[in-house]
Amino acid sequence: MEIVYNGELDPRLCKAVLGEEIPAILEEDPNVVYLDADLMACIGTGKYAKNNPARAIDCGIAEANMVGVACGLASAGFKPIVHTFGPFASRRCFDQVFLSAGYAKNDITVIGTDPGVTATMNGGTHMPFEDMALYRTIPTATVIDVTDPNCLKSVLRQCVDRPGVKYIRVGRKQYAKVYADGSDLPIGKAVTLREGSDIVLFASGIMVHEAMKAAETLAQEGIQAAVVDCFTVKPLDAEAVESWARKTGAAVVCENHSRHGGLYSAVLEVLAEKCPVPAACVAVEDEFGEVGPQGYLQERFGLTAEHVVSQAKAVLARKG
Amino acid sequence: MEEREVRELKAFAVQIRMAAIEAIHSIGSGHIGGALSIADVLAVLYGREMDIDPADPRKPDRDKLVCSKGHAGPAVYGTLALKGYFPYEELKTLNHPGTRLPSHCDRNKTPGVDMTTGSLGQGTSLACGMAMGDKLRGYKSRTFLIVGDGESDEGQVWEACSFAAAKGLDNLVLLLDWNKKQLDGWADDVYPMGDYVAKFESFGFDTVLVNGNDVSALAAALERTREGKGKPFAIVMDTVKGFGVQEVADTVMNHSLPVSDEQYERWTAQLKAELAELEG
16 A cells, blocks of 8 residues: 555546456456446446346336345455445434344445535435435444545445445545555554654545545644545554554544544544543534535535644643 | 155155244244245255255255245244254253344254345345356256235345346245235235236246145146246245234234134144144
8 A cells, every 4th residue: 555645636537447447356256246226327337238237237216226236246256346326325324323233143245426515406305414424323234434536446346355345435536546446445544644742633525635625734834644444434543543642642533424423423432432632623613505616615514724724723722 | 746745745744843943832933934934845845846955954956935025934943853954852942141043043043054144135135146156157056036915015025026037037936925914914904016917027037826725736836947938937935924823814914913822732733633634
């Protein structure tokens, strides 16, 4: 694994990565099956599915059934990858994922695309700020908030062979490039992207980029902020969280998700028991989503580097 | 089917009823009505139709059962115990702490249970996936799916039906337990669902209506499903909720009932007499 962050976007769209990786995995492993709910065209898998309908299964717009079918296939020893948009991959089929997959121990990988504000023009109905919160409540589930295309490639292959319910949330568009091509990012291990002694910024998903920008701004003002990529929201790397909290004594958690139940909650659960330090979040307040370009939505919900900077300063003031 | 085999299947159904009552009595109450209504189909499935091996419950190319009305667990457990999947005495652990026999079927707990069910509707999609998996593996096996009529209020049932037809799952046999009652009373009062035969036909199923408490009729209907012809099968089983124990059948609200020691003794004695006659 190599960190190559320089603030620039990775030229690849994540939907293109999914469109290449899912067929590649299907070709490599005859036990993998892929199910979609009429959104194959959104991630570029439609052409492959047309030629391989037996293992690339379009289930129509019926997510609850799709999850159940995937679980039935899992019981026969298959390794299903299920895709739909984030809200339908979480809220719409939650009981099916919880029981037919989790409780019944039918292991499946669910990809929810366009989490949080990355849903942009599809608007509030399609904008899950609560998907990680829901999935975190499923015992033994794995919850991933993708950092960049290379993170996506690495975690997708791990998830396919990992036991339990695995949920991967990823936007279909571009991310800032953080990891070098071919990077291996072990699930459950947070990655320190930047060292710092005054405060730690725990971030996931699109907020990694905002946290890195914020750390740069803070550095210019003499504040040394560490940045830790918590792409595995569950199981959270509790050791890394505790260790950075001890080193810095202050934390800001940055996520493209509600402040309730996601990465902020996960980090606070660790801090409360292991190392209580002043903390705050840059996350969506108790609100529903709305329509608009991503830049507007990030401003609207405070998911910006500027907000990270101001929250960091507010926390430092409480550090004493 | 020969008269001898009919008598054997009838006797097996009576034994399943006795076993289910044994289990429910051990904990004092349970889902007795819907357990009794499917005893006959379980007898035909496990006594005649299914290709299974109790010594190898997870044999990949076995026929599979999904009891999507998972609360009928006691009838399934009775059947499995009688087939030798686990000791008969274990039926008396139903719902007791640490049991392998929970109210609702659990594939990770009970030897011979092929799928976990309980949240109504979910078993239908699971069965579709299992049937599809068998096809992908090239197995000739069938998946039998027992669905409650009350359960079919759930939209997921109909999502699964459209899926099964769309994908040509002709190794899937849906068995609707049309016992006309649900928890709150008569199904036509609670939530009328209309004509099930017409519904399944319009969804693209090869559909028949049979007396679901008649082992001969069930055996004939199930025999038709041995060779798939591109469509999933639906067998609408006209049943009586509580069939086989008149006192239960006569109780309108018989979804879940307490079973007293006195009732247990009396009903078991009645069923034993019935069994003796069949085996006579």
